Amino acid sequence: MNRCTRSILVAVAVALLAVPAFADTLKVGVQAPITGSYANEGQGIENGVQLLAEQINAKGGVMGKKIEVIVCDDQGTAMAAAICAKDLVNKGVSMVIGSYTSTCAEAAQKTYFNAGVLQTSDGTADSLTEKGYWTFLRNSFPNSAEAAFVANYLVKVKKYKRIVVISDFSTYADGLANAAEAAIKELGGNLVSRDKIKADSQNFTPVLTNIKSKHPDAIFFAGYYSDGGQLRAQQMALGIKADFYGGDANDNPDFVKLAGSAAKGAFIVNVPSPDVLPYDIAKTFIADYQKKYGEMPPSIWGLMNIDGMRAIIHAMEQNNSFDTRKAVDYLHNMEKPLPGITGPIAFAKDGNRKGGAYVVKRVQDDGTYATEYVQ
Amino acid sequence: MDIFLQQLANGLTIGSMFALVALGYTMVYGVMRLINFAHGDMVAASAFVGLTIYTQVMGQATSLVAVIAIFLLAAVVMAIIGVILERLAYRPLREAPRLSAVVSALGASLIIQNGIMLIWGPRMRIFPELVPQVYWDLGGVVISLIQVIILALSFFLMVGLYLFVEKTRMGAAIRASSIDQDAARLMGINVNSVIMLIFIIGSSLGAVGGLFIGLYYRGITFNMGWQYGLYAFIAAIIGGIGNIPGAMLGGMLLGLFNAFIAGYVSSTWADAFTFILLIVILIVRPTGILGERVAEKV
Numbered sequence: 001m002n003r004c005t006r007s008i009l010v011a012v013a014v015a016l017l018a019v020p021a022f023a024d025t026l027k028v029g030v031q032a033p034i035t036g037s038y039a040n041e042g043q044g045i046e047n048g049v050q051l052l053a054e055q056i057n058a059k060g061g062v063m064g065k066k067i068e069v070i071v072c073d074d075q076g077t078a079m080a081a082a083i084c085a086k087d088l089v090n091k092g093v094s095m096v097i098g099s100y101t102s103t104c105a106e107a108a109q110k111t112y113f114n115a116g117v118l119q120t121s122d123g124t125a126d127s128l129t130e131k132g133y134w135t136f137l138r139n140s141f142p143n144s145a146e147a148a149f150v151a152n153y154l155v156k157v158k159k160y161k162r163i164v165v166i167s168d169f170s171t172y173a174d175g176l177a178n179a180a181e182a183a184i185k186e187l188g189g190n191l192v193s194r195d196k197i198k199a200d201s202q203n204f205t206p207v208l209t210n211i212k213s214k215h216p217d218a219i220f221f222a223g224y225y226s227d228g229g230q231l232r233a234q235q236m237a238l239g240i241k242a243d244f245y246g247g248d249a250n251d252n253p254d255f256v257k258l259a260g261s262a263a264k265g266a267f268i269v270n271v272p273s274p275d276v277l278p279y280d281i282a283k284t285f286i287a288d289y290q291k292k293y294g295e296m297p298p299s300i301w302g303l304m305n306i307d308g309m310r311a312i313i314h315a316m317e318q319n320n321s322f323d324t325r326k327a328v329d330y331l332h333n334m335e336k337p338l339p340g341i342t343g344p345i346a347f348a349k350d351g352n353r354k355g356g357a358y359v360v361k362r363v364q365d366d367g368t369y370a371t372e373y374v375q
Numbered sequence: 376m377d378i379f380l381q382q383l384a385n386g387l388t389i390g391s392m393f394a395l396v397a398l399g400y401t402m403v404y405g406v407m408r409l410i411n412f413a414h415g416d417m418v419a420a421s422a423f424v425g426l427t428i429y430t431q432v433m434g435q436a437t438s439l440v441a442v443i444a445i446f447l448l449a450a451v452v453m454a455i456i457g458v459i460l461e462r463l464a465y466r467p468l469r470e471a472p473r474l475s476a477v478v479s480a481l482g483a484s485l486i487i488q489n490g491i492m493l494i495w496g497p498r499m500r501i502f503p504e505l506v507p508q509v510y511w512d513l514g515g516v517v518i519s520l521i522q523v524i525i526l527a528l529s530f531f532l533m534v535g536l537y538l539f540v541e542k543t544r545m546g547a548a549i550r551a552s553s554i555d556q557d558a559a560r561l562m563g564i565n566v567n568s569v570i571m572l573i574f575i576i577g578s579s580l581g582a583v584g585g586l587f588i589g590l591y592y593r594g595i596t597f598n599m600g601w602q603y604g605l606y607a608f609i610a611a612i613i614g615g616i617g618n619i620p621g622a623m624l625g626g627m628l629l630g631l632f633n634a635f636i637a638g639y640v641s642s643t644w645a646d647a648f649t650f651i652l653l654i655v656i657l658i659v660r661p662t663g664i665l666g667e668r669v670a671e672k673v
Contacts, residue, residue, distance in 0.1 A: 197642060202592040205385040206637030213378050226499055230592055238381070239510060239517040258593050260504035
């Protein structure tokens with residue numbers, strides 16, 4: 001997966017309810033980085049889960065059972081995540097929401113699988129769904145979904161004739177760029193160059209000079225903002241008049257600062273931020289969230305985790321059973337997607353969330369974003 | 376042809392930054408026979424000092440006067456730090472075996488690098504856009520204002536330094552000290568002052584190089600000194616370490632070499648080719664392009 005700040009994993013814990021006869025509450029685990037570098041995101045996940053639990057309990061709970069939230073702080077480290085997983089399983093949760101990073105979700109995956117506890121996370125690393133754990137439900141979209149969106153936007157929507165794809169050598173960036181390259185070719189787009197830069201090397205003009213000779217009209221950069229900002233600035237300095245599209249890892253205020261006045265007119269592709277979600281259910285939930293906590297959710301990732309939790313509870317209610325296996329079977333075979341805060345929710349058989357929700361944002365003259373296109 | 380000329384312009388720009396930094400290495404080596412490994416980190420520190428001067432002293436003013444003031448103040452601050460560095464890390468080891476001084480230099484490098492991290496933080500900091508983004512398209516080759524400034528100022532500083540070393544009495548003292556410190560002392564030259572002077576000059580030029588990096592690339596990190604220091608060190612060796620025109624030539628050659636390899640071969644391989652070039656030069660001409668062949672004293 002990508003750099004830590006990008007990875008948000010929310011694992012939904014599944015309560016297996018091996019002893020349902022004695023359980024008088026539905027135990028929901030939260031595994032999230034409550035402290036550490038991603039504390040902001042981790043607390044957003046916990047707050048969201050607490051709010052949703054309160055709302056459900058106020059309406060009488062799930063099939064008569066109140067939801068009890070059990071929080072474990074994985075600090076964003078794999079070691080603490082593994083301990084959390086054991087702890088939450090021992091406490092008898094039937095589902096775990098979180099964690100924020102792919103690393104933490106991955107470290108806990110096997111424990112939940114062995115215990116039959118459902119886990120829903122927003123981690124975007126492809127490896128999370130490649131292990132065949134039926135207990136895992138990804139509530140975000142994998143990197144390949146972003147690649148497909150970008151390819152469709154560049155080739156079909158904007159109809160660019162000469163496209164360049166650039167990445168660095170990291171697993172995340174290279175993977176995203178390769179997927180975009182394949183998707184662009186599949187749609188019949190004309191990819192004139194596929195280049196790689198060395199992250200943090202600062203001087204990208206040699207590569208850009210070569211690109212200039214190919215007269216591109218669009219550049220998609222799949223790497224990180226620290227290189228993206230400089231790439232954009234040097235692109236403009238060389239007079240390459242192509243539209244610049246940065247992948248999700250470029251969505252950072254430093255991108256605009258680094259590119260300086262060259263930033264304006266650049267495009268960033270990312271999942272939408274909470275304030276632009278068009279769905280009624282999103283507006284209501286975010287309003288409630290603001291009322292309770294006095295702030296906006298830190299990002300959309302926490303809300304995706306809430307959607308994962310809503311989907312599992314929805315499945316249990318539909319089945320009229322707390323059985324986790326049945327809930328997953330229901331989710332894998334849902335005919336109609338469940339309306340969610342972050343868009344319609346439906347899962348593929350491998351646990352990936354279907355579809356995608358991306359936006360294209362344009363950097364305006366004052367450095368702020370204007371939404372250009374919503375999927 | 377357009378591509379060739381464009382790569383040439385890019386190569387000269389980064390080459391002149393390498394050259395400015397390489398001068399600091401080569402001057403210290405010339406007189407003290409010491410590789411000042413802390414020099415790269417001094418360059419990085421100057422970019423951060425420049426950033427702080429901009430935000431704290433200049434009140435974020437972006438006029439031409441403010442830019443000149445930032446350059447001058449940063450150069451003064453770095454010159455003072457350079458002199459302190461020499462006093463604390465190198466002077467006590469003047470008579471010690473050469474290896475001790477090198478270890479001390481590595482230690483100083485770590486102290487400066489970590490000092491930057493503690494003061495300014497481990498995250499990338501963004502340098503203000505002090506030079507407007509102005510470009511000229513000269514028949515397919517695009518030159519930016521900042522490139523012109525970097526090239527012109529570097530050229531001016533290097534010519535100035537060359538004239539200073541070759542034509543003035545202090546310059547003669549520097550050259551004498553680099554040939555033989557004891558003999559220079561017998562001629563009445565205060566070698567300590569000469570060493571202090573080369574640290575002042577080297578650190579100030581490094582400060583200009585560091586500010587160029589900040590102005591040109593905008594993003595500065597606490598550990599970037601290592602990368603630029605290494606390049607400049609290679610440039611100094613290519614040109615002939617200890618030789619002042621050699622450092623200028625080495626820096627320019629390295630910048631051009633890097634740009635052409637990255638442009639025509641692969642940016643991934645640019646570093647590998649740079650080191651291959653270094654090895655070839657060390658084998659074919661161990662004293663560098665302009666270095667003199669001197670018999671080792673026995």
